[in-house]
Amino acid sequence: MRRLYTAGNQPGRKARPFLHELPVTAALCYTDKGEKIIRRGWAKKEMKFTVEEFLKTENLGKMTLICGESGLRKEIKGATIIEAPDIVKFINGGELLLTGLYAFNSCTIEEFKFYISELEKKNVSGLILKKRKLVEGVESKIVLLREYAENFGIPLIEVSFEVSFQTIMSLVMERLFNEEVTKLKYYKTTHDNFMALSLSNSYKKNPVGDILDMLNKLIRNPIALYNQDMSCYAATGSEEYEFELSPKAAEFDPGIFSNYEYTRQEGEYPCYVVRMNLNVGIQMYLVITEKYDKFNMMDCIAVENAIVALQYEFSRKFAVSKLEKKYQHDLLNNILNGKVTSADELKKNASLLGMDPNGHYRVIVFGVTYEGSTQKKMNEKLQQINWLEDVVRQRLTDVKVHTDMDKVVAIKTANPNRTQAEYRKDLKEMWSKVQAGMAQHNKKLVVKAGAGKIVEGIMQLEGSYKEAADAFSFIDIAADISYEGNAYIMMFSDLGIFKLLCQVDDPALLMEYVPESLQKLFNYKKPQQEDLIITLKTYLNYNQNLSKTAQDLYVHYKTAAYRIGKIAKITGIDFDNANERLAVRIGLVVYRMIENYNKK
Structure with a gap:
């Protein structure tokens, strides 16, 4: 790799390469006298990365070539996950396509034939297949996929279900590019995959779940999305995950530039939490449980692109929700x-x-x-x-x-x-x-x-x-x-x-339901008025029991007795008359109604 360094010959400063410089080759040669020299020149790709070479990769476990032997010399120029049926729109050619056929779960056989016919227009290098029994009509669809591969000389390769797509994509990228460019390429690849998923018209039944499922395929660990109340919004798999933020969670460095806060907390399995403020004013938490594979920097790259896709989806949902709420608001307002x-x-x-x-x-x-x-x-x-x-x-x-x-x-x-x-x-x-x-x-x-x-x-x-x-x-x-x-x-x-x-919405009419005796108390404009009204309510609630009234009001028995005597003197209420007591009870409530109307 030809590199230009920012530090130059300045002592004590670490040189940093510019990644955008052109690659070169360096060869060890000998002169006629046997002296060693380094000969440098512009890089030329002397050997293409083919499907045949890919099959020789040792750390991918057992891989079976089902058909398409005639295409083993095809050059691999990239890798793409088929996560939506119309992904063919976003294929440039030369890709190694990875699929578990789950994207075609809801497709009929006729629809599947149509997608394959669209795929024929693209010069793909090969197909990597992981069988999933949960896919509807999986065997019939594999037969059609095999016919396509045989007819067009496309190697169809089956890999173990335990092998993650991210591992395959990483190996392809590492073979094609050096370490720095691999990260950039992987970023672009995952970005393109998530954007293709976001822009696809065929995945809208559960868009957030589809984004999380795609991320799960890339990083091979359980993923859940929580709202600001820490309620599970969506998760990979059929069960909802219970999760609680730990005050002991430590900051985690993702190894890449990020606008989001990463933390790591211990538990049965380590959990990595990404707190994100979505662009519609919503705070959410993306939680990755390190259950199967080690969470690394490449996973963080996939996470960053998944968040972009989530932002797009929540923005779309927010806009649609606003329109629906406005429309429903008008309809409900008319009905109510x-x-x-x-x-x-x-x-x-x-x-x-x-x-x-x-x-x-x-x-x-x-x-x-x-x-x-x-x-x-x-x-x-x-x-x-x-x-x-x-x-x-x-x-x-x-x-x-x-x-x-x-x-x-x-x-x-x-x-x-x-x-x-x-x-x-x-x-x-x-x-x-x-x-x-x-x-x-x-x-x-x-x-x-x-x-x-x-x-x-x-x-x-x-x-x-x-x-x-x-x-x-x-x-x-x-x-x-x-x-x-x-x-x-x-x-x-x-x-x-x-x-x-x-x-009745007229306070003057309501006042007619307040007994004259009680009106006198409400017209008693002295500081003791409020205490007297509260004492009267309590006294009636306790069936004229002075002891309980005093206890409830936290006053002395004699104070309660004095207040009741004062009330009787001001109003002339006959507490021995059941009808009058009932009228006073009703009058107390009606007066509260009048106060409410006056506040309005």
Whole structure:
């Protein structure tokens, strides 16, 4: 290799070669007098790397030449993995094609014949085959592949399933180029393979999984992709891998320039974690488990190109998702607000949303508050709603999600045969999942939810939505209604008689349901007013038991008795009258409703 050095003759500096210089040969020759000399000249490739030479490679285990002996002298100019049926578009000619036929798993025999006919147009040097019994119609496809190889003199070679494609590609590259160029060539080869996979139209059923599977074939180790919540997003193999980031993980040098952070942590098998911030604002973790082969620098090159392919795919998914969400948002908004009046339009909207127009549904309205303080920054509130929407989408099943200003609306499929108690249990479980998801963003975020009734047909969703919104609006007074302390989820049906009052949106009319005696207490404009109101609620909740009232309020018994006497004096309430006590209870709740309306 002819090299130019940056250090020159400067002492103490290590010379670094420029890789782009032209190669030369160096030959040991002798003069007529027997003196040794070095004769240098421009390199000439005296011997091509052929398929026949490849078959003589010792460290690839047993290789069987199935057919195509006439093509053994074909020159190998590169290696490409067939990871998508239309990979032929990206072949230049002279490649050694590697395949397990899994890319053709879903192809019919006719489709497979078409791909082979397309392959005939390319002058490939050979085919490396690893048989997989899981491939549909594998034996018939191998017969067709053999016919093609025999007809066109293409060596068809079977290798052991344990031999990784990366090993084959590395050996081919090492034979063709020197060490530095091998890395560059391997980078370009893996880049081309991943880009061909990304641009292919035939792999879109599970694109992220296909990218991970291709990486798995290259590095021969289990791979899993985790989101920022450390939930497994995708993995090679059929099972999901459980993984937890270790605080003892050490930095790992991949040996190449990288924009990503590599760490290594110990376990049953060493794990290499690549933290990456994708270009759509998502942080994810790529985890490689060193179970079979040693993780090395060549693997890191493959990982870097896999990440580029993942970035492309997530960008595509993000753009499509934005369009779908915007379209679905408009459709759901019209349905929930009763703007769809035509049966044909309703049926069309249901079809576009993937909903059964005659199915059973329940609407749940979610909101979030910041515990301990009132936030005034609009961007913080918007961020919280975006988090809430993502959590509801990820953690709840069978839901359609719609964002309405500062609330997230979930339309959940429902079983009308379940009991009310079972529904309450289900709703609490849903709330717990959403709350846990929001706590991962910020532990001070508290989720609240209101649920409407079950309706049959999406035309009736407007009614369930209104009930859910009303229940959500009065979630803060749920404790006054149920007498069970603070609540974070409220079913509209649990509002009881207060369902009627929810229909009244005029505070002046609501005030008519507050007894005059209680109005006097709320009009008592002195510092003790709040203590007196709390004491009255507690006293009624404990069935006028002064001892329990004092204990609950952490005050002396005489203080509680004094306050009750003060209340009786201000209001004139007759605590011995059951009807009046009931009216006062209702009045306390109604006054909270009035406060909510005034806040709005």
